[in-house]
Amino acid sequence: MSRAALRFSLLLLAALGRAGADSEHDQEHGDEDSPHSREKGPGHSHWSYEDREHWGVDYKDCAGTMQSPINIDTAKTIFSPQLRPIQISGYSLPANEKLKLRNNGHTVVLELPNSLAITGGYAQQYRAVQLHLHWGSPLGPGSEHTVNGHRFPAEIHVVHYNTKYDNVQKAMVQPDGLAVLGAFLEVGPMENPYYQEILQHLYKIRQEGKEVSVPGFNIAGLLPANLKLYFHYNGSLTTPPCYQTVKWTVFNQTILLSYNQMSMLVTSLTNDDSKPLQNNYRMVQDLHGRRVLASFQTTLFSVKQLSSDSDGSAAAEHSSSSFHAGDVLAVLFGVLFAVTALAFMLYICKHRSQNTRLDSPTKSKVIYTAATTEATA
Numbered sequence: 001m002s003r004a005a006l007r008f009s010l011l012l013l014a015a016l017g018r019a020g021a022d023s024e025h026d027q028e029h030g031d032e033d034s035p036h037s038r039e040k041g042p043g044h045s046h047w048s049y050e051d052r053e054h055w056g057v058d059y060k061d062c063a064g065t066m067q068s069p070i071n072i073d074t075a076k077t078i079f080s081p082q083l084r085p086i087q088i089s090g091y092s093l094p095a096n097e098k099l100k101l102r103n104n105g106h107t108v109v110l111e112l113p114n115s116l117a118i119t120g121g122y123a124q125q126y127r128a129v130q131l132h133l134h135w136g137s138p139l140g141p142g143s144e145h146t147v148n149g150h151r152f153p154a155e156i157h158v159v160h161y162n163t164k165y166d167n168v169q170k171a172m173v174q175p176d177g178l179a180v181l182g183a184f185l186e187v188g189p190m191e192n193p194y195y196q197e198i199l200q201h202l203y204k205i206r207q208e209g210k211e212v213s214v215p216g217f218n219i220a221g222l223l224p225a226n227l228k229l230y231f232h233y234n235g236s237l238t239t240p241p242c243y244q245t246v247k248w249t250v251f252n253q254t255i256l257l258s259y260n261q262m263s264m265l266v267t268s269l270t271n272d273d274s275k276p277l278q279n280n281y282r283m284v285q286d287l288h289g290r291r292v293l294a295s296f297q298t299t300l301f302s303v304k305q306l307s308s309d310s311d312g313s314a315a316a317e318h319s320s321s322s323f324h325a326g327d328v329l330a331v332l333f334g335v336l337f338a339v340t341a342l343a344f345m346l347y348i349c350k351h352r353s354q355n356t357r358l359d360s361p362t363k364s365k366v367i368y369t370a371a372t373t374e375a376t377a
């Protein structure tokens with residue numbers, strides 16, 4: 001066997017080994033963490049947020065070029081009128097339908113029945129699997145995505161898989177396998193009754209691995225009221241194994257929780273070392289040339305536009321004219337100024353010629369006469 005062939009076989013073996021290891025993992029912050037621990041005690045998953053800069057060593061996709069989260073620079077987003085409002089169905093669950101709420105050591109996960117679905121806004125159909133949250137600490141915010149460099153207090157992710165695959169495990173390794181709806185949480189004056197349906201149970205699942213059964217409620221209440229305004233891009237799971245299979249929707253409208261509710265979210269849970277479960281967010285990742293689409297015009301007069309299907313695929317920029325709001329305004333005010341100046345000069349000239357014709361001894365009288373002349377004209 002030649003040296004090259006040997007090296008190739010070794011690489012292949014390594015890749016297969018890695019693939020096998022990866023398949024033990026579940027969806028983003030999934031229900032079941034692998035019992036095989038590399039460093040810590042049994043039941044603990046192998047990765048941690050302290051270790052987030054090194055995820056790429058064990059999970060090679062985490063070092064890829066289509067990673068999430070990202071910073072959304074609204075001035076660089078591309079307005080895409082083809083991005084239709086996100087439509088969801090089956091989100092309103094009766095109280096007798098019980099849902100599992102679990103502390104998996106990385107976040108709180110609410111398992112969702114697959115009767116919940118995204119039925120509009122994406123080119124394909126997706127079913128829900130679970131939702132979970134990312135947050136900071138009493139000292140700082142903890143959203144994963146940022147907008148124009150701003151980090152929000154917290155962020156919700158509702159994970160869905162493409163219905164053309166049998167289940168989420170199969171879907172999550174396909175390029176078009178997953179759709180995640182993300183939205184930012186901020187502090188407002190009122191208690192949010194939908195979030196209360198989750199938050200009121202957190203004290204029962206303080207320790208990692210604990211779970212509780214909670215009554216169904218209207219899950220749509222956890223998302224913003226406006227599902228028309230959003231950003232869209234191709235990215236990844238934000239936790240190992242970081243598969244680059246997520247079509248992201250990040251809503252422009254935020255959700256409000258009371259100050260007390262935000263405190264509950266940030267202080268209620270612990271991880272396996274009984275340390276507070278806080279700052280469970282990943283740093284923003286490089287775009288590596290990816291485009292971020294917007295379903296709305298982020299700046300007035302923006303002419304940047306894209307024609308594409310509702311999925312944003314097969315997109316082609318049909319106009320990238322760099323004629324910005326500032327330019328339009330500058331021209332507008334320039335013309336306005338010129339017209340005013342011209343009118344003023346004409347007025348002065350007219351009066352000057354009249355004044356010289358009325359060869360009067362006092363200036364005040366001249367002006368008075370001129371004014372009367374004009375008024376009666």
Ligand SMILES: *[C@@H]1O[C@H](CO)[C@@H](O)[C@H](O)[C@H]1NC(C)=O
Pocket residue numbers: 074147148184251252253254297298299
């Ligand atoms: C929503 O869009 C506006 C307009 O571009 C932007 O200024 C604002 O920061 C965005 N907010 C979020 C949460 O996306």
Ligand SMILES: *[C@@H]1O[C@H](CO)[C@@H](O)[C@H](O)[C@H]1NC(C)=O
Pocket residue numbers: 232233234290291292293311312313314315
């Ligand atoms: C996402 O990836 C798909 C498949 O490669 C592509 O067709 C689509 O244009 C991409 N979307 C964006 C927003 O770049």
Ligand SMILES: [Zn+2]
Pocket residue numbers: 028132133134157238
């Ligand atoms: Zn997440």
